[in-house]
Amino acid sequence: MNTKSGLLEPLESLSMTDRVENSLREFFTENAFKPGDPLPNEQEIAQRLNVSRNVVREALSRLRMLGMIETRPRRGMVMAQPDPLASIEKVLNPLILSQSSLNDIFELRLILEMGIADFLFARKTAKALDELELIVEKQKKLPLLSKEDEIEFHGKLYDMTGNETFQRFQSLLFPVFEHVFTSLSKPGGHAVIKDPVSHYDLFKILKEGTSEEFQQAMRIHLSVYYNTIKA
Amino acid sequence: MNTKSGLLEPLESLSMTDRVENSLREFFTENAFKPGDPLPNEQEIAQRLNVSRNVVREALSRLRMLGMIETRPRRGMVMAQPDPLASIEKVLNPLILSQSSLNDIFELRLILEMGIADFLFARKTAKALDELELIVEKQKKLPLLSKEDEIEFHGKLYDMTGNETFQRFQSLLFPVFEHVFTSLSKPGGHAVIKDPVSHYDLFKILKEGTSEEFQQAMRIHLSVYYNTIKA
DNA sequence: AATATTACATTTGTCCTACAAATGAAAAGA
DNA sequence: TCTTTTCATTTGTAGGACAAATGTAATATT
Secondary structure (H helix, E strand, C coil): CCCCCCCCCCCCCCCHHHHHHHHHHHHHHHCCCCCCCECCCHHHHHHHHCCCHHHHHHHHHHHHHHCCEEEECCCEEEECCCCHHHHHHCCCCCCCCCHHHHHHHHHHHHHHHHHCHHHHHHHCCHHHHHHHHHHHHHHHCCCCCCHHHHHHHHHHHHHHHCCHHHHHHHHHHHHHHHHHHHHHCCCCCCCCCCCCCCHHHHHHHHHHCCHHHHHHHHHHHHHHHHHHHHC | CCCCCCCCCCCCCCCHHHHHHHHHHHHHHHCCCCCCCECCCHHHHHHHHCCCHHHHHHHHHHHHHHCCEEEECCCEEEECCCCHHHHHHCCCCCCCCCHHHHHHHHHHHHHHHHHCHHHHHHHCCHHHHHHHHHHHHHHHCCCCCCHHHHHHHHHHHHHHHCCHHHHHHHHHHHHHHHHHHHHHCCCCCCCCCCCCCCHHHHHHHHHHCCHHHHHHHHHHHHHHHHHHHHC
16 A cells, blocks of 8 residues: 555656657756757657657657757757747746736836836937827827727837847737727626826937836726726 | 849749748737647648658757747647747847947846836735845845945845736846847946945835835936946 | 555656658769 | 768658447346
């Protein structure tokens, strides 16, 4: 009877593919593989790990998806440079993410929007400000801002930071917000939100104010949406 | 001769595995699959897509790694809830990330550290402040802060935000910084950095000051390290 | 008849073989 | 020496086989 054995742990329920994946990852770091370094071929890996080529290929397929390795048609495989955001992109399906994940992601966006203030003030140009002005002037005439309007304004802001990662991050995150809003604003039709801080206000502060003022204003601007979700 | 054809695009050089992966992802979203929903079995997928089971398994192996699907030993596969950060974790090998990725990640951390200010002031408790005080009091006596000390202080801050994603984010990002610092601080041995804003200062502001003051102070605190890297 | 046991069918995990396409290298020819 | 041809290597894809596991159906037992 094992019902009273001391240790009762789930232990190694990893599949062969999982273990090969780990072995390969370990192999890469142990041997300090750098981008461009050639990898042993599939058969050799299979033989050395004493598994079938199928299992090796399933593990390699994962690493290939992450961008860690590349295979040039018949020259074999080489180490590559993964794009950290590409991997997250594949998982950002609002329908299957947990509510807590969605909340965390929303908070992450709040932080980013406020955090880019310093970058905006450090890197803003007259030309970019003119382009932003066109956007807010157009939006001032609208009675209600659509999702596209929001994307246009906030996307332009990320654009002005000059940080490519931020831009991509926001384009990745937007579908998540879109889903959250549409799913939560359904019961009451379309709740018209009276914004205490409009896009035009933000623009004026960005043009003439300070980074601190901008952060404050952005916080208020976003808190409206934040409270909407929390309610 | 195709040398003068109008369009000259790389087109679809995707492997079957890539296309099956995309098809599956599309299939899931089109049919609004939610966690727990059962999936068709491998053979059926292979037949419907007219590919071999091997290819299907390679694609499924990727989705399984991302946590999108799970397979219970004999009952088949079901939709699961992926952890957005788990996928990025696998890729955070400082040796293979490009320099620009590392820079982007560092800027991202700067923004996060400054951005959590509001959350800290909104959610700080007397108990957490006491625990933080113990940390900074201990560190005040040290002539030089180790990586572990940095982790302890900043980790506690992320802890106090109550946002699990932030906590995990920082624990993921730390190895990257560790590598960057150790690789860059080697030539001159260990550069002693005189911090204009210490952990203790940050603690005092968090306890008695305002969110704005904290952000300012954190920016100065981190800029020291930032400049170290840039130099 | 109700329960316990057994047999079966289904599905994943793993292995094996085979072969086409591609491509660099080597061999053959001019 | 340079060009052309052949060959060997390696990945991509297909298909078959079988063990293990497990829910379900069938059978046996009390």
